[in-house]
Amino acid sequence: MDAEKVQGQTEEKTEDKFTKEDHGTPCMGSQSPGGTPCPPARKGQGLRYVKGDLFSCPADESLAHCISEDCRMGAGIAVLFKRKFAGVDELKAQRKTPGECAVLRRGQRFVYYLITKKKASQKPTYDTLRQSLQAMKAHCLENGVTSLSMPRIGCGLDRLKWDKVSVMIEEVFQDTNISITVYTL
Numbered sequence: 001m002d003a004e005k006v007q008g009q010t011e012e013k014t015e016d017k018f019t020k021e022d023h024g025t026p027c028m029g030s031q032s033p034g035g036t037p038c039p040p041a042r043k044g045q046g047l048r049y050v051k052g053d054l055f056s057c058p059a060d061e062s063l064a065h066c067i068s069e070d071c072r073m074g075a076g077i078a079v080l081f082k083r084k085f086a087g088v089d090e091l092k093a094q095r096k097t098p099g100e101c102a103v104l105r106r107g108q109r110f111v112y113y114l115i116t117k118k119k120a121s122q123k124p125t126y127d128t129l130r131q132s133l134q135a136m137k138a139h140c141l142e143n144g145v146t147s148l149s150m151p152r153i154g155c156g157l158d159r160l161k162w163d164k165v166s167v168m169i170e171e172v173f174q175d176t177n178i179s180i181t182v183y184t185l
């Protein structure tokens, strides 16, 4: 069976039904329950946190999340990306491997698919995540992307630790003006 689940719910029933968790990390600026992002970041400012649904971010904000090379997207927040942005064949055609990053253009935004492992059933390593982040950074810089929103990538089903992943994201992007907002439910 290949039931697609998000946070333990079937795909058909996921909309606006997530359980809110207090992840306890304060926003560096203002935030609202509706998910209004904090003020724009300056170079090396670090991550900004918003409590709310990632998909409540501004429509022109580029997005990032983690998937496997097989582009299966059968569980977790990836199911919502697949439903919202489709493009699975376009992603597969890019033939990206772990440590790389596939991308879709959707209107004013790019949607980044960090390829952190070969198969959906595997777990990623910190190394492949770092390489994928570097690939995304290169694409952002080449394409004028200045703001990115993401969930706590790699730290749900993929079981990486947010204290390590957050430092890694800051390190990779510290020499850029790219503002990164992390949404937590």
Ligand SMILES: NC(=O)c1ccc[n+]([C@H]2O[C@H](COP(=O)([O-])OP(=O)(O)OC[C@H]3O[C@@H](n4cnc5c(N)ncnc54)[C@H](O)[C@@H]3O)[C@@H](O)[C@H]2O)c1
Binding pocket: 052, 053, 054, 055, 065, 066, 067, 068, 072, 073, 074, 075, 076, 077, 078, 120, 121, 151, 152, 153, 154, 155, 156, 157, 158, 159, 183, 184, 185
């Ligand atoms: N069989 C499969 O297809 C399979 C197996 C394992 C994992 N996965 C999926 O999970 C992997 C990625 O794992 P991950 O830990 O990076 O991601 P994740 O576990 O999907 O989510 C990362 C974090 O985002 C949180 N989150 C979920 N929805 C939202 C939302 N709307 N707004 C803000 N935050 C939210 C979630 O609670 C978690 O803390 C990918 O391989 C993906 O395909 C699929």
